[in-house]
Amino acid sequence: MNLSRSARSLAQWLLLGALVGVLCGVASAVFLFLLDQATRFREQHLVVVYTLPVAGLVIGALYARWGQPIRGGNNLVIDTVHEGDQQIPLRMAPMVLLGTVLTHLFGGSAGREGTAVQMGGSLADALAHRLRVSPDTRRELLAAGIAGGFGSVFGTPIAGAVFGLEVVVVGRMGYEALLPALVASVVGDLVTRGLGIVHTVYPAPTALALSAGVLARWLVFAVAVAAVAIVFVEGTHRLKKLLEGRVPWLPVRMAVGGLAVVGLWKLVGTTAYLGLGVPTIVRSFVDPDLPELAFAWKLLFTAVTLGSGFLGGEVTPLFFVGAALGNVLARWLGLPVDLGAAVGMAALFAAAANTPLALSIMAVELVGASVLPHVVIVATVAYLLTGHRGIYPAQRIGRLKHGGPLLSRLIPLRELPVEPSQPQEPSTRQEPSKR
Incomplete structure (x- = not known):
């Protein structure tokens, strides 16, 4: 009896996960x-x-007219996983794709993961409503959509599966969604590659044995990564609030942000900080003469772009910031430059997104196993040091990072003080029992 039920469950998730994976893979390939x-x-x-x-004026006008229901972006997807009261509008997929491509076309500094996650979430939710699945199955399909989008857009299917579970709740993973997330991420990656997409190949870093001296240097490295992650998270959020308060109308706000990016571009005199910046990420692995402030400039360009409302994600810009920072820290601390770039690239996003496991796995998928155990150590320590903040304020937390009892319910990061001294529950909004 139990075996039969397990077989039916396996068949269901293989089918549903594969359907989500195909949708995510095609969307990522087009994107x-x-x-x-x-x-x-x-x-x-x-x-x-x-x-x-x-x-900025044009994109802002489009979003002001038709994009209000999807303005939450990644946070809307995470909120829907937990609350599930309304369907994620299907228009999110084409609108975020168009907005992100236009952002990059004209030089905005943004990434890809936000677009992929939002496309995956909206497509998975459309499938869930089309099939009229149960609320629990719908939440698991949404996790699969997040995983399928992330895994297919970066070519890292295992990291995508773990990210789809880890990003939803800080410090807790819903393993009931593991199989659909894994299937969607693997199938999505296969579809994207099958449609001719070739992902960036990063240099394999130098192998380095872990010793007491090396560990001490990685701890210093992790403190610096956490500090930069805090600057990025707080800077982007505060700039966004400041601009929303001073310039309420989105089109004008984005135009102001665009003007600031153009001014920064002319000030620094290089195109390295526009768009994704992948060439500089690769350069960070091999160039011991990389400018020491490259990470700071990219951070500023990205905070202004995203803070003013342009579309895109944070992963690739934070890869740039982390790799460039890792390059500099490695030179200062006497670590291999390529290893420092690899560890910094993954650990910075891990700290900013509260996803140390997914990004440690992602580092292995991108650069090879020689990055272990160093990336796990730095990502974990940096994750703890960033406190209760992150680039996704909708992330829920069930237990404070510094320990203590489980909270009676999951609380969004946006409702929790950055460094609470004890569990606080400022809202009475109910959460589904499974998460």
């Missing part, structure tokens, strides 16, 4: 193709960067 074309066009016609403020 990555268009993103590559936009990047090539911008690099060949740099004059378009001057029109970023105009692009």
